[in-house]
Amino acid sequence: MSAQYSSEAGGSEGVNSQPSRLRQVVVTKDDRVFVLLTTRELAPIPSRAIVDPSQSTSMRFPVDPTPFLERCWSINSIPYQAFVPVDTYAACSCCLLRCLNYTHASVPIESKGDRWYLRQDVFRDWKDLETVVLQLREVSRSATTDLRLGRALFSWPELSRYGYGRSHVDHLKLTAMLMCSREAFMLVLAEVAYNAVHQTDFWDEVVSSHFDAHVAGSNNFNVQGLQHVGLFVDVEDCDFTDVFEHMINAGIPLWLAWGSIQAWASATVGLLKYVPTGDELWQALCHPVEGQAAMRSTKRVPLGLRALPDGSIFDPSPPQPDP
Structure with missing residues (x-):
């Protein structure tokens, strides 16, 4: 573990300390300054930012969702990236997401004539799941209505647009579409x-009142029980600092970049509490750390919502061949 200065809200770390309140300050050997929240380690630093899908007409429909699942520099339109879990398939054993527990090699496809399809029973499960999660997203937006005012928050496109209900003459291309849908x-x-x-x-009030038995057991969902990719945040570009506390309370790791010792970033009022103190900087300068470049991760896991009972709760139509 790298040498860093650490502080915790409410006192020093002990048996009853809460990891969600962890705060670290690190200085890299090339003089970059980071404040780490809810984590003890400086993760490998992403080399470049991803294109903001809300700012590019060509990105209104992100063809490849994979880059958005990686730990990266924050994008103001999709702060929810921070909630993408790290581990790959562990949470897919939950009832709701069990139908997504496939890799490129194991996703079930079948041929009809000269075309390939997602296997019929899995298609039904994915269609059911899409219906549930899109409705759940719509209901959950009531909690962030005020936060969305005046902001170009980007909601991810419907899952069916990624092609899991389509067919293809090339089974490898179909498999690629299916994995994009899954991501x-x-x-x-x-x-x-x-x-x-x-x-x-x-989960107890909003979800149960709108979905009743369809999402029975969703109150068992514990966002703090999952590891999330979190976000690297350039404090001079971020406009969602007002939600940092919610993220911290949920145990989401944040790496706030404050520029360098020679070129300090300016702080808005909402960021003042996250500015490194003189003592924190002095301690961190005594033990500079290596700033490692990020390597692409090969593992991702969907959120562990415990929600859907066994069996299909909707009756979607079967997949249709492309014209």
Whole structure:
């Protein structure tokens, strides 16, 4: 573990300390300054930012969701990226997401004539799941209505647009479409989780009142029980600092970049509490750390919502061949 200065809200770390309140200050050997929240380690630093889908007409429909699942520099339109879980398939064993528990090699496809399709029973499950999570996202937005005013928050496109209900003559291309669909599910679920942390008793009150038995057991969902990718945040570009406390309380790791010792970033009023103190900087300068470049992760896991009972709760139409 790298040498860093650490502080905790409410006192020093002990048996009863809360990891969600962890605060670290680190200075890298090339003089970059970071404040780490809810984590003890400076994760590998992303080399570049991803294009903001809300600012580019060509990105209104992100064809490849994969880059948005990686730990990266924050994008103001999709702060919910921070809620994407780290581990790959562990949470897919939950009832709601069990139908997504496939890799490129294991996703079930079948041929009809000269075309390939997602296997019929899995298609039904994915269609059911899409219906549930899109409705859940719509309901959960009530918690963030005020936060969305005046902001170009980008809601991820419907999952069916990624092609899981289509067919293809090339089974490898169909498999690629299916895995893109699966990854898009994770981003919609991350948005639901982001919305949910803004509303007290969301799972007990809002979800149960709108979905009843369809999401029975959702009150067992524990956002703090999952590891999330979190976000690297350039404090001079971020406009969602007002939701940092919600993220911190949910145990989401944040790495706030304050520029360098020679070129300090300016702080808005909402960021003043996160400015490194003189003592924190002095301690961190005594033990500079290596700033490692990020390597692409190969593991991702959807959110562990325990929600859907066994069996299909809707009756979607079967997949249709493309014209």
